[in-house]
Amino acid sequence: MLEKRYEPKDIEKKWYDFWIEKNYFKAEEESEKPPYCIVIPPPNVTGSLHIGHALDITLQDIMIRWKRMSGFNTLWLPGTDHAGIATQNVVEKELQKQGTDRHVLGREKFIEKVWEWKRLYGGTIINQLKNMGASCDWSRERFTLDEGLSRAVKEVFVRLYEEGLIYRGEYLINWCPRCHTALSDLEVEHEDQQGKLYYIKYSFADGDGYITVATTRPETYLGDTAVAVNPEDERYKDLIGKKIRLPMINREIPIIADEFVDASFGTGAVKVTPAHDHNDFEMGRRHNLQFINILTGDGRMSDEAGPYKGQDRFECRKNILKDMEAIGHLEKVADHKLAIGHCYRCKTIVEPYLSKQWFVKIKPLADEAIKAVKEERITIIPSGWENSYYDWMENIRDWCISRQIWWGHRIPVWYCKDCAEIIVSRETPSACKCGSKELLQDEDVLDTWFSSALWPFSTLGWPDNTGDLKTFYPTSVLITGFDILFFWVARMIMMGLKFREQEPFRHVYIHALIRDAEGQKMSKSKGNVVDPLKMTELYGTDAFRFTLAAYAAQGRDIKFSEHRVEGYRHFLNKIWNVARFISMNVQEGEELTLAIKVKNLSLADRWILSRLSAVCLDVNKLLDEYRFNDAAGSLYQFIWHELCDWYIEMIKPELYGDNLESKSAAVSTLVHVFEVSLALLHPFMPFITEEIWQQLPCKKDAESLCIRQYPTRDEGIEDNGAEEKIAIVMDAVTAIRNIRGELNLSPSLELQALIKASNNIENVLNENMAYIQKLARARNVEIGKDIQQPKSAAAAVKPSMEIFVPLEGLFDIDAEIARLTKEKGKIEEEIQFVQKKLSNENFISKAPPAVVEENKTKYNEYMDKLKTLQDNIEKLNQWRMSDD
C-alpha cells in the first residue's frame, strides 16, 4: 500500500541511481536505431544552477526521454565551460582573500590554482543537473579545456589562420579596465543613461577666434588629433585646413573635412580622438591622423596625458572640466541621453582601446551561416528569431578573439626573438626556421566562446573521425535561451559549417527568459532570484519540472510564480492517489494483464480508451512541434478531468459490485490507461512515474519506464460511438448537477430525475442509467419520450433531452422560475446573434455553405431550447397561480 502522500525526496535519489546503474542514458556509438542527439549548452564551471538552467535542462530532458522511449539511439552530451573571464575572476577573488594575487603567483601557479578550484567546485553544477533528473550520458561528459577539446581549438585556429581567416592587428577594441582584457562587441552590454553633452571652445592657433565642439567625453581631448566638420557645412567651409591649439597641452591639430560629420548634431564640429572612439578611429585612418593613446590598461591616464597622467579616467574628466571652465573654454553643458558600454562580466564601463589583438574575419563564415537558415537546413523555432539572426549575421563585424587573461586556451602562436618570424602551429615548435630556439608563445588566450563554438563536434571527438561523430553529427536540436543566440548559437553554426561542412543541428529551439512574478529580470543584486534547488526541495523535482514545461509557451517570457508549482504539486498528488486507488482495488498478488479483453468492456472503458489514444496522438504531435506547454496541458486535462473526474467515478459501482467479469474489465482498463498515462508523463516527471509504474500490478514489457516504448496512437481502440454516447450521459449528469448546485441542494441528498428524450437518445440513457445514478447521485431515474413535466420540479433543457428533478417539499417555485428565466435570457441572446447572421443575404451567399449550415442547425437547436424553456416557465407560472 502506498503512503498517503507522495514524498519525493528518497524516491528521486533511488530511481536516479537505478537508472545510472542500469546504464539507460548511455548512447551507442553504433546502432540500428536512428540517432537523436542534443549537446547541452555547457554551463559555466563556476556556476550553480539557476532557474534558466532548470528550464533548459527540463526541456532537453523531455525531448531526450521522449526520443529514447520512442526507440532512438539517444545521446544527451553533458559538460561544462571553462568560462575564462568569469572563472579567473572567481579564483582571483579567492586569492585576494588570502592576501595575494595572480601576479605574485605567476602564470603557471595561477593556472594550477584554477584547476584545483575546478576539481573542488566544478562538479557542483553537474550534480545539480543530476538532481533535476537530467538523463545525460555522463560517460561522455566534456569540459572545454579538456585535452581533446583543446586539440580541436588548436586545429581550428591553425586552419583559419592558414586560410587567412584569422589575423592579428592593431585596432580599437573594447577594453575592460577591471578585467584587464579585450572583449568582443557582444561582451559589451549597452545601457541607456542620462549623460551630459559638453560644449568646449577650441581656439585657433593663429590668433583670435575659436570653434566649439560638443563631446560627451571631455577627457579624450588629450588624445585629439583633429577637429572635423562636414565639407558641405557653410559655417565652417572657410575654416578647413586651419589649425587649432589645444588648451593646457598646447598641441596643434588641423580642422579637417569629413562626410561622416553630421552638421545638424551639436555644433556641427567634432573633435577627433582616433585612439579612443570607433568613428574617430576610422576618420583617423582616412586622414592619416596621429593615434594618441591617453589611457593605460587599468583605466588611468597615460604618459600622453601630460599634467593629468596617473589620474583615474573619471577623476580626470572632472578635473579637465574644471580646468576648461577656469580658462573660459567650457561654453555650455546640455543633457544628453547616451548608451554606455559595460563589461558583461563585471559591469565596469569599457573603453575603446587601441591594442594589438587577434581577430576572426567573420564575413565568409557568416555568409554560409545565413544560407543554412535561409535554405532551411537549420530551422529556428520559434521562427520569429530568424530575423534577429539574419540582422546580426548581416551586420557582423570581425570577432576579436584574444583575451589578456590566463585561464583559457593559449593562442597557438609563437614569435621568434631573433628573426621576428611568427609561427602558428598545432604542436609546440622547438625551433624557428632561422634556427633560433628563442621562441615566445603569445601571452593571450582565446575567447571562451571560441571553444564553445566548436562544442557540437569537438565533444564528439573531432578532429578525429570518431564513431560518435559519424553517428551523432549533425545533432538533432539545440535548446537554449535567446540570450546566447549570437554568442553561441550563431558561432556554432559558422564553425560547424566551416569545419564539418554540415550544420551542427537541424533545429534550434529558443526558449524564453524566466522573469520574476513582476516581470523583472532575475538577478542576485535585485534579490528576486528563484532558487531551483529550493523549488525541488519544497515541491519535488517532478512538480517543478512539470511547471517549467507548462510555462514554456513559445515566444514569450515566463513570469515565474511559485503558486503554479504548488498547483502542479497537487497534480502529482492526484496521480499518486490514482495509484493508491488502484492498489486498493486489486487483490494482493493479483497481476493484471494489459491486454484488453475487448468484448467485456463497458461503455466507460471504451470511451476512456478512445480518449487515451487521442491523447497519445496529441502529445506526440505537440512534442514534435516543441509545444511543451500544450503537451503538458493535454496530459493534465486528460488525467485529472477525464480519467479521475469521470472515468474513475464511472467505474466505482463496478469495482464495488459483485460482477467479477465487469469488475475485472474495469480494473484492467483502469490500470492499462494509467500505465500508458504514466509513460506519457514520464519525460515530464520521471521520478514519480517510475516509482508508481514499478509498483503497478500489471505485466510490463520493460524493466524501467525509462525504456518502455513511448505510447502512440492506437486506432484500434478509438471509438467514436462510445465518445458520442458518453457525451450524452455527461450532458444528463451535468444537467442534474447543475440543478443541484444552483438550487444549493446538499450533495448528499439523493435526487429523483425524469428525462424526456426520444428514441436513440432514450436508449443510450437507459443503457447507461447506472452512470447517471452514480454520477448525479440520483435515484429513480425515469427515461422516456412521453415524460410529462411534474409539478414542483426543477428543469433543465439540453439538446435532444429535457430533464426534470422533482423536489416536492424543497421546491421554491420562484427560485426555479428565476433560474429558468436567466437561462432563457442567455439563449435569447444567442438566437439574436445567429438570427442576425442568417438574415444577412451576404452571409448566406458568401460564407462557405458548411458555415451557413452550421448556423442554421444552431438556430434550430436554440429555438427548440427556447420553446421548451418557455413552456416550462409557463407551466410553473400557472402552477404558482393555482397554488396561490
Added chain:
RNA sequence: GGGCGGAUAGCUCAGUUGGGAGAGCACAGCCCUUACAAGGCUGGGGUCACAGGUUCGAGCCCUGUUCCGCCUACCA
C-alpha cells in the same frame, strides 16, 4: 536610430491557416460521498489596449496611435 515582441477574466497566460473567447490560480455557494480537503460538485466574472480599414464575418489580416518589455546600433 533600426528591429522584434507584448497589451485577452481579479492574477498568470493559451488561443496554428478569420466562422459568436478558453485554462490554471484566485473568488463565491454546497459538501469530510470509503483514491485524493493538496479533494468533489456548482457558479459569477472579459468593449480581446485605442482608432480606422479589408471582409458576409476580425482576438486573429492591414494602417495608424498609446503604454510596457526586449534586442541591436560608432550621432560626437
